Amino acid sequence: MSTTTTPEKVTGATIRFAGDSGDGMQLSGTQLTNTSALAGNDVATFPDYPAEIRAPRGTRAGVSGFQVQIAAEEIFTPGDQLDTLVVMNPAALVTNIEDLKTGGTLVVNEDSFEGKDLRLAKLDESPLDDPGLDEYRVIKIKMTLLTRTAVEELGLSTKLADRCKNFFAMGFVYWLYNRDLQPTLDFIQAKFGGMPDIAEANEKSLKAGFNYGETTEAAISTYQVDQAALPEGRYRNMMGNQALAIGCIAAAKLSDRDLFLGSYPITPASDILHELSKHKKYGVRTFQAEDEIAAVCSTIGAAFAGHMAMTTSSGPGIALKGEAMGLGMILELPMLIINVQRGGPSTGLPTKTEQSDLYQAMFGRNGESPLPVVAPQSPSDCFAMAIDAWRIAATFMCPVIILSDGYIANGAEPWKIPDFDSLEKIEITHPAPREDGDPAFLPYARDENLARPWALPGTKGLEHRIGGLEKAAETGNVSYDPDNHQAMCELRQEKIDRIADFIPPQEVFGPEKGDLLVLSWGGTYGACRTAVTHAQAAGASVAHAQLRYLNPFPSNFEEILNNYDKVLIPELNLGQLKTLIQAKYLIECVGLNKVKGRPFAIVEIEQRIAELTR
C-alpha cells in the first residue's frame, strides 16, 4: 500500500469516532484498536455512549463516541486531546469539536449536514461554515454517497447500504494512519460470513474509504505509529469487565471449585454476567435473578454450598444488596461483591464513569459491618485483582468488595497473557466429617487469621445453623449477651484489620520522600501515572502511589504518607478517599475532584501538580 507522500512518524495518536448511536461508532473504534494492537502499538480505549439504546436519531443526546490512543510507547490512558476526530453528523461535530487539538484533523461526513440534520442537532447554520473550523485540518467527504456507490452492484436497500458507512469512515482512518486492512477484513468474514451480501458490502465500503484517501487526499500527510516496546510475551486486548470475568474463572480453578454468579442486569456491570454465561464448560453457573436482592442472596446460598460465589452490580444495585451484604459479613462466608461504579446518585448517569461509591462500600450497611474493599487500576489489572480478592475472601472468610468503574469496565488495553500454571494456587480446607462421640463442632472457632471454619452442608457431624442474629463466640448459637456482642463486633473488625498484613505493602513510583505525593485509586491510575511521569521529567519532586487495597489500607501506608510535604488525591467524586485518609491518619490532603461523568484528562492533574510543586 503506497501513498504519494511518506508518512510522518509520530509516537502516538488519539482518535475519536463520533456519530449517532446507530452509526456503529463502537465497532469502528474497536476495530481500529484491535488492528493497532496487532501492529504492536500500545492501546487504550474510552467508549462513551448515551444511556438510551437509540436516542432520537441525529440529536445531540444520541451521540455515541469511541476514543482510542495508539502509541509507540507505553501509555496509561486513552489520551486527552484528539489528533483526529471523525464525525458522522452535525450533533457529533458540535458535541466533540472542543476536544480536538488545534491543527488536528477533522473528518466529516458531509452528506449528513443537510437542513434536516441541522434541525435535529438544533442548529440554525451548518457548523461546517463556522470560521472557527479554520484552526483544524478539515476533510469533508461525501461518505453516504460514496458508500452507496461502492455497494451499488450488490443491489442492497438504501437503508442497508447506509449502514456500511462506518466501514467507509474506518477505511479512511486506516489510510490516514497506515493501518493494515486485513484484521478487519477477517473480522467481517467472521461476523457477517453468514450473510454474504452484508459481508461484501462492508468489505467494499472499508476498501472504498481507504482508496478514497489514497487517491483523492494524496497531498495531505499520513501518519506512522511504530511498535511500542512492551514487555516480551503473548498479548490480547482485554476490557475490564471481561478481565474480571476471566479472573474469577481462574480464581475458582486455582481454589479447586466451581464458580457461581448471582446477578441482575445493570449498566455498566452486565457484561460480566454475559461473559460468565458463556463459560459453563469451566464449571460456571450463572443465575439471572429476579432482582438485585435475590442476586446477592443466591450468592450467599452458593457460598454456604461451598462454591466460589460472586455477585455483580453497580451503585443502585449495591444499595439494594446492602442488607444481605451485612448478613454475608456476620455469617462470615467468602464471596465477591463487584461494584462497577457509574455516575450517581440514584439512577444518576448510568453509562458514565465515576468513583463515588467508596463511602457506600465502606459504610453502606447497618451496624458495625466492616468489609474488605479493593480496586483494580486498569482493565487488565481486573484479572489479577479478581484472584487477589478471592484469596482474601477465602483466607479470612468474608465477603470482599471489588470497586471497578465504567471507565475500566469498558476500556480496553493489551493484557500480557499468563500461563495458568504460573498462577499461585488458593488453598482452602473444609473441616472433615465427625462421628458420634467426637467433640462438638464449633462453627465459629477461629484460626490464626481469626477466620472460622467453612463447613459444607452434606458433611456428617458438622450440622450447624448460621444466621443474622448475633452469635455466641465459637458455638455460633444466638446470643443476646452484652459482653459477647461487644467482643464479636471487635473480633470481626480485628479480622478485617489484620488483612493489612496479608496484602502486599504499598509501592511508590518515584522518590521515597519529596514535595508531593499523588495518591489515586481505581481508574484514575493512568491519568495520574502519566501526569506524574511528565512532572518528574520536568524536575518536580513528586511521586505517585496507586492504592489497590482500600480497606484495610496497606500496613506501611501511614509511613509513606508522612514522607511527603503534601498529598494530592485526584478522585472522580467530591473527596471520599481524602476524607477516609484524613480521618484515619489526621493528615491534611489536597483534593482534586471531578464529577462530570468523564475521566480525568492528564493535563488537569499536571496543572494541579505544577501548582502544588511550584
Added chain:
Amino acid sequence: MSIDLPVLKPADFGSDQDVRWCPGCGDYSILAQMKKALVAIGDPRENTVFISGIGCSSRFPYYMNTYGMHSIHGRAPAFATGLKVCRPDLKVWVITGDGDALSIGGNHLMHAIRRNVDINIVLFNNRIYGLTKGQYSPTSETGKITKSSPIGSIDNPLTPLSLAMGCGASFVARSIDVNIKHLGQTLLRASAHKGTSFVEVYQNCNIFNDGAWKYATDRETKTDNLIELEHGKPLIFGKDRDKGIRLNGITPEVVELGKGISEDDLLFHDEKSSEPSLAFLLSRLRQPEFPEAIGVFRDIEMPVYDEGVNQQVDQEQAANSDATLDELFNSGTTWNVE
C-alpha cells in the same frame, strides 16, 4: 447385603437450643410433625438444610439439628435457590410466614415457584405479624383491628395458594397445625415431589390472633367448614358427609346429596391435571360461603430449575472435556511481543 444403619428418632432432629416460641404457639406442632416426617423421609441429617427469613416461624432452623440458615426478611427462597443450584444433592426446606413470604418476600416466592426450583416451601399462615407484636398481615381479613389498623384494615387479603397457582406451581397443598396426622402426610408428599412444593399451614398465634382458624379446628364446626381433598374422589364434606361441591357452569356451589343429586354430579378432584384452573378454583373456596379445602391441590411433573442449570453445565463440560484455562486466556486475537 444389609447394613445396620442407625435408626434416627424424631428427637435426633432437634438441636440443643431451647425453643423460644410462646407457650401454646401452633409452631410447636409443626416442628414436631417436621421431625417425624424427616424420620420417615430417611435422609441423613447432614443432607438436609432449613432456610428461613425473618419472623416467628423463621426461628425454625435454630431448633433443627440439620444444616440451617436464618437469613433476612423475605429472601429465603433466593438463598435456597443459590444453594440448590450448586448442591442439588441436598434436601432444602424453606420455612416462612405470611408476612415474610407474601409481603416483603413476594417477589422471591413468585420466582422460586415459577422456576420450579426443587425446594419445599412451608408457609406458616397465622394472618398476623407476630414478632413485631400484632400488626395486620397480607392474609389478615379486611376490617381486622390491630395495633396498626385501630379502626379496621382496608387491605384485601391474599390467598397464598391462589398466588402459588398463578405462578404455575407444580405442587400446592394446605394443612393445619393441629391436624397432626394430615400435616405429617402433607409434609411427606411435599418432600416426595420434585420441584417447588408449596405448603400453606394454618397456624394459630395464640397471643396476637388467637382463634383465627377456629372454624377449621373446632371439633364442632370443622367438618362443615373443611373439605379434605383426595385425588380422584368427589368433593364431599359435612359431619354426615351429605354435602358436596358441584360446578354450575364455571361457578362452584354447595349442594346436598340425595334429593336427586348423586356423587357423580359432584366435582371430582384431579391433582395431576396439567390445567391448573380447577385447582385454582379450589383455592378460591373461602369461609363462610364455602368449606375451605385442605390436602394436595396440585402435584404435577414439570422441568426442575436446578436440574436444568446443572444439565447445561454437565453438557458443556462433557462436550469440552479438554478445555483448559490457557485456552480461555488465549482466546480471541493474540499477538507476540519479542
